[in-house]
Amino acid sequence: WGMVMTSLICLRQPDLKSLIAYSSVSHMGLVVTATMIQTPSSLTGAMMLMIAHGITSSMLFCLANMMYERTNTRTLAMMQGMQTTIPLMATFWLLSNLTNMAIPPTINLLGEIMITTTTFNWSTPTIILTGSTATITAIYSMYMFSAVQQGKVQKDMMSPPPQTREYLVLALHLTPMALLLMNPQIITLT
Secondary structure, X not given: OHHHXXXXXXXXXXEHHHHHHHHHHHHHHHHHHHHHHOOHHHHHHHHHHHHHHHHHHHHHHHHHHHHHHHHOOOEHHHOOOHHHHOHHXXXXXXXXXXXXXXXXXXXXXXXXHHHXXXXXXXXXXXXXXXXXXXXXXXXXXXXXXXXXXXOOOOOOOOOOOOOHHHHHHHHHXXXXXXXXXXXXHHHOOO
16 A cells, blocks of 8 residues: 555655655565565565666666756756757656666566566455556656656756766666666576
């Protein structure tokens, strides 16, 4: 139940970092659920989701900080239009949000599928909670991306060009995601 509630809180967050933090709480609700079931499959799913979401949320927090350095605010309404000013950064935002939504073939999806099937086998009504959480996660991830990237740029905002170190940090987040995408057996327990 906590997963659904924190996901709903994400829909009403005006602050970018708070939105990302509540997103992590929601994802960790799945991990706690899987850990409490204690089957080999649920523990493997929990391990996969912990690692995958750790990388994803770290990248989202890095991106949020990069936006804060440019806008001096964490309010979503004030960060609009970044896609037009920094297009390559928008690509990193898109990739991190798609990973947060657990689209195929990301490791997040594998972890969520393992956890969802295990909880469904444990108790059939849990599919309502896990399905609701996944749906709301997709909604607030798309909201976060569109709120930061789309819209009109604020008139008084001057955006300095991204630095190489920023792209390096983001690339170093994408590298383990890509490696786990190609070989998810690295983190499986079975």
